[in-house]
Amino acid sequence: MYQVAFEDNYENIFFTDVETDDWIEQDLGFTSLAALVGAQISLYEIGGINVQEPRKINWICLEDKNRLMHFGFYHYWMINYPLFEIYSSNRRCIFTMLMISKEIWQVFKFQGDSNWEAHDQLLNDLSLILENNIQKL
Numbered sequence: 688m689y690q691v692a693f694e695d696n697y698e699n700i701f702f703t704d705v706e707t708d709d710w711i712e713q714d715l716g717f718t719s720l721a722a723l724v725g726a727q728i729s730l731y732e733i734g735g736i737n738v739q740e741p742r743k744i745n746w747i748c749l750e751d752k753n754r755l756m757h758f759g760f761y762h763y764w765m766i767n768y769p770l771f772e773i774y775s776s777n778r779r780c781i782f783t784m785l786m787i788s789k790e791i792w793q794v795f796k797f798q799g800d801s802n803w804e805a806h807d808q809l810l811n812d813l814s815l816i817l818e819n820n821i822q823k824l
Contacts, residue, residue, distance in 0.1 A: 699713055701724045705742045706744055745762070759773070760772060762821065768785055782796040
């Protein structure tokens with residue numbers, strides 16, 4: 688993830704989409720500028736950009752308690768613990784949730800601004816939704 692400032696004072700955050708590995712301009716999507724910035728970054732990245740296998744993100748959109756919840760998640764296992772990478776609707780990874788037990792979840796939030804505030808009620812709702820989506824890999 689890179690924050691890029693241009694000579695005309697425009698700036699934005701650019702990052703790669705985990706499903707397609709294409710570059711995204713935050714809040715604008717797959718733009719030609721994102722593709723150009725990504726190509727330039729790859730020229731200067733020491734050893735190249737660490738490309739991961741594309742991931743299939745599960746997207747959820749539901750209305751709950753007069754609140755729209757639109758997010759994606761990628762589920763995987765670390766030892767015997769299920770982990771969920773949580774993505775905002777703009778496809779940016781915003782935090783990871785680790786299920787230690789049904790009652791105990793650990794949240795790892797990334798630094799930076801986010802339109803998704805991780806309030807306690809939201810995290811409780813997410814834990815219930817995610818618990819129902821645990822699958823063995």
